[in-house]
Amino acid sequence: MRALTVDLARAGSLSLTELPDPVPGPDELLVEGLAIGICGTDREIVRGEFGTGGTLVIGHESLGRVISGPGFEPGSLVAGVVRRPDPVPCVACARGEFDMCRNGQYTERGITGLDGYASTLWTVPAAYAVGVSSATGVLVEPASVVVKAWERLDQLALFPFESVLVTGAGPIGLLAALIGVQRGLDVHVFDLAESGPKPDLVESLGATYHRKLPDHPVVIEATGAPSLVAQLLGRDLVCLTGVPSTEVVPVDLGQANRDLVLRNGIVFGTVNSNVRHYREASAVLDRADDAWLSAMITRRVPLESCVEAFEQRPGDVKVVLEL
Structure with a gap:
């Protein structure tokens, strides 16, 4: 598979890389990556201003199409939840409110400790996947x-x-x-x-x-x-x-x-969100005018031109990188 990686110890290390295809576990979906949204956090990571050490597949605003796995029909559009609870867990994570983690030992896809969704294939536990209805579902994370x-x-x-x-x-x-x-x-x-x-x-x-x-x-x-x-x-x-x-x-x-x-x-x-927020966000997008949501996406950039997606240009609202 192709994936967008950064070396967290080195600024300007954004690279389109060939990586082994992921193998889903029994409770995981195998997903074809379709797009990721780009936000300020992504740009900070690429500039070397966020994170330390190691290579990371970036991308946390996701959109993909299910290939296989439990709970979703093949061909369904999904987004992956970003944060995972800490292993201790803290009082918030123990209650399922991992977006309110109190000890900071959580991990986040494409941000902290876990590879993200900027790859042509990815896996995600079905419990951390949320169905969306159209291409504007890439907006479900924000x-x-x-x-x-x-x-x-x-x-x-x-x-x-x-x-x-x-x-x-x-x-x-x-x-x-x-x-x-x-x-x-x-x-x-x-x-x-x-x-x-x-x-x-x-x-x-x-x-x-x-x-x-x-x-x-x-x-x-x-x-x-x-x-x-x-x-x-x-x-x-x-x-x-x-x-x-x-x-x-x-x-x-x-x-x-x-x-x-x-x-x-x-x-x-307030920052971050958990699974119920993603599900309600999907419902919010379903109630919205899809043409208005599409107009929010002011630039769509192909994967081969990935560096351009991380540039801030006049008139940008939301930039989407198509995988």
């Missing part, structure tokens, strides 16, 4: 992250809300807005892009696009920009999904503390 964000918002909200602000119109922000619209909320999206696909994607979704930060009490933050996060600390309920850069931003923590206390505010972070 959608699962947002499903979890909404789940936690529901758990923590102190009041019913009819409106939500999403900051950032990248894939996570757009999928967060999609779920808000599906819930019947008044959705507002803040981003700095003046042109390109982002404003059109927001408006065609039925949400409102802003280039000036609106004042909304409930926020899903999807940029990871420290300067923006600092402006949101006084809101009523803020979900942080973006991984920040190393930008240093002065923040009046005393004022932020005062605002949070006096408003009974909540700021929380």
